[in-house]
Amino acid sequence: MRIYIIFVISIFLLHTPAFSQQKGSGQKMEGMDMNMDMSTPMKKAVPKKLHRPAKQLKKPASNPDLKQIIRDSVMEPAPMDSSGDVEKSMKMSPDMKMSMDTSVSMSNDSSSGMHNMQMMNMRNDFSLHLPMSRNGSGTSWHPDNSPMYMYMFVPGGWNIMLHYGIFLRYAEVNLNNRGKEGHDRQFSAPNWGMIAANHKIGKRGLFLARAMVSLDAFTVGGNGYPHLFQTGESWKGQPLVNRQHPHDIFSELALGYSYAATQDIDLYGYAGIPGEPALGPPAFMHRPSALNIPEAPISHHWQDGTHITFGVATLGFRYKNMKLEGSSFTGREPGENRYNIDRPRFDSYAFRFSVNPSKSMALSASYGYVRSPEELEERVSIKRFNVSALHTINFPMNKTLSSTFVWGLNRYSAPDESSYGSHSFLFESNLQTPKYSFFTRIEVIQKSFAELHLTQYSPQGIPLLNPNQNNLINAISLGASRYISKNRYFWADLGIMGYYYGINSDLKAYYGATPVSAEVFLRIIPPRMSMSQMSMGNMKM
Secondary structure: OHHHHHHHHHHHHHOOHHHHOOOOOOOOOHHHEOOOOOOOOOOOOOOOOOOOOOOOOOOOOOOOOHHHHHHHHHOEEOOOOOOOOHHHHEEOOHHHHHHHHOHHHHOOOOOHHHHHHHOOOOEEOOEEEEEHHHEOOOOOEOOOOOOOEOEEEOOOOEEEEEEEEEEEEEEEEOOOOOOOOOOEEEEEOOEEEEEEEEEEEOOOEEEEEEEEEOOHHHHOOOOOEEEEEEEEEEEOOEEEEEEEOOOOOEEEEEEEEEEEOOOOEEEEEEEEOOEOOOOOOOOHHHOHHHOOOOOOOOOHHHHOOOOOEOOEEEEEEEEOOEEEEEEEEOOOOOOOOOOOOOOOOOOEEEEEEEEEEEOOEEEEEEEEEEOOOOOOOOOOEEEEEEEEEEEEEEEOOOEEEEEEEEEEEEEEEOOOOOEEEEEEEEEEEEEEOOOEEEEEEEEEEEEEOOOOOOOOEOOOOOEOOOOOOEEEEEEEEEEEEEEEEEOOOOEEEEEEEEEEEEEOHHHHHHHOOOOEEEEEEEEEEOOEOEHHHHHHOOOOO
């Protein structure tokens, strides 16, 4: 009954006039979003006989001329070369030249030059010639036009980015089948925070340091939060079923280095304890398509479950918009102690091929051998296959549609040398507008009786002939949220979400017919980065 009361209260709040008013103080103009293509082409520098020192960036007025500020702060007028070459006609810093060089990957139209001048000094973590917006979790790629929610600072040549996400949520799972498997209710607060910093080393090198932390162990609890049909990891020596495990307080402590052999070629290395190997798509909490969804996918351990691995070393090679990378890492998932650093083993490996065919799409395919991932099933290892596609479209009036498709296959090797496997499919999409967000996640996954840790006998006392028999689970979730605060420090939105599960007759004996779950939540994230922030915010040219 509580979930229905909270649902009614949330609907009332969404339509309350006090919440519908946006605060004006300190807000950035949303129409100046970084993902919008500039329609006005860059003007050529005016020829002058004498070079003048570049003007320093002044504090902008309330209605600044953005093009004039950029021109005055980063361009030094010079005589036009007879060939008409823009680079020869302007004196540019190496960073500015790098930014203009990325215009091919950022946009195919003539306005990309101005857009990339906004991107000046905003480096990718693993390349001097790629946009920052391509950064995914670990070494993975997003589409180039992905939205970015973060704070950015540039002190002394460093690029420092701060991200975080906090969900205050109340959920009731399998609410229409009380007394059946998985029925539970809980208030919890899943959360994470990340800081990443990179710095140029010479003309071609780039150093990266990154740390990610989570307070899930305090705000969620050792056995995680209720999540129907979720499996993976353990608590107090028992497998976690119908619950999502908490993340470790140290979720990433990693270093990286890349070397730009040419504009088209990068060589890079990445090492973390913990870190993320080159296996699967970007982790769910970092994907633009999943930003509004509080839960991990129930296919998490078929797709991006290795995003926290204690011991990772990756080497990669990029050629233009393609890259190939390989990792050696620890197969064992994090232990029940969420506050320590687990022992690295480097007993597993993975390979991933990625390509961004356009600024709006990121594709990848990966394979990994994961040795003994579950502490309670040490003799079972996994061969994992993954294919993913991430897509983003930016519409006028600051609207963005981000979508992801992932296929994952786990092929298990049992102690008796038998082999069996299960598939997973995921589609998720998120439409963001200035006031509202609408999002969905659809999953189709096979999970066996053994995976769900159901008894060897059905409730009717009928023996189960094959514990490894796969059961088909269809999960559909729909949600919506409304921003209740947007200011220069954080954005907050209030949301609701419902879940429907279609299961086969064998599982209905345990979970009941057509299980349903629901939740309400308050999400807090950093503001979305805008063009004005990049040009005039905390950046010091």
